[in-house]
Amino acid sequence: TELFSVNDPGRSRGDTLTARELLARGAARVNTELSGQPLLQARLMQTLGTVHQQLGMSDQARLLFDDALRIRTREFGTNDTLVAESLHGLGDVARTKGDLKAADSLYARTLTIRRAVLGPDNIDVGSTLAAIAVLRARQNRLVDAESLYYQVLTLDERLRSRDDRSYLRRRSGLATVYMRQRRYAEAESLFRQVLAVQERVLGADDYD
Numbered sequence: 001t002e003l004f005s006v007n008d009p010g011r012s013r014g015d016t017l018t019a020r021e022l023l024a025r026g027a028a029r030v031n032t033e034l035s036g037q038p039l040l041q042a043r044l045m046q047t048l049g050t051v052h053q054q055l056g057m058s059d060q061a062r063l064l065f066d067d068a069l070r071i072r073t074r075e076f077g078t079n080d081t082l083v084a085e086s087l088h089g090l091g092d093v094a095r096t097k098g099d100l101k102a103a104d105s106l107y108a109r110t111l112t113i114r115r116a117v118l119g120p121d122n123i124d125v126g127s128t129l130a131a132i133a134v135l136r137a138r139q140n141r142l143v144d145a146e147s148l149y150y151q152v153l154t155l156d157e158r159l160r161s162r163d164d165r166s167y168l169r170r171r172s173g174l175a176t177v178y179m180r181q182r183r184y185a186e187a188e189s190l191f192r193q194v195l196a197v198q199e200r201v202l203g204a205d206d207y208d
């Protein structure tokens with residue numbers, strides 16, 4: 001929270017910092033100032049890694065996820081849900097950078113841990129299945145992607161609201177698979193269903 005004290009003119013001396021500069025400062029401070037609180041350090045590294053990934057800063061995200069994974073593995077062993085969270089983040093980075101083989105391996109490890117610890121009917125398990133569905137589409141394995149989306153959506157319909165953003169994104173992902181399979185009528189129908197809910201729930205100017 002002290003990062004935001006830069007808004008104090010006496011400390012910032014008139015400098016204007018971007019969100020990315022604040023993130024860089026935050027990552028440096030987490031790395032150096034929280035070594036005595038490893039669990040909190042890893043948690044903040046994971047959060048900062050996620051934000052970097054969302055901003056398209058994949059190399060920085062990977063470093064943060066790697067550090068979080070190292071700490072969490074040391075503290076909890078290899079079969080913990082927090083370890084799985086860091087593995088999932090690294091899978092997202094690998095997929096973004098086009099290293100699909102590495103992403104496949106990281107997601108598989110994540111799914112194994114989450115299923116073993118959380119059971120099959122869990123939102124985090126669904127999130128990993130959804131990530132693998134996106135990966136299968138990137139690999140042009142469209143039949144596998146379709147099957148995974150069916151699994152995820154079946155799970156989501158039990159665990160999420162029908163207005164949930166993630167649920168809607170996954171329905172849109174399935175529609176994209178239909179489109180790539182040249183099943184245009186099914187794709188259009190599903191896209192229109194999703195769009196109608198998105199406009200109602202998220203507003204017409206939402207990114208999705």
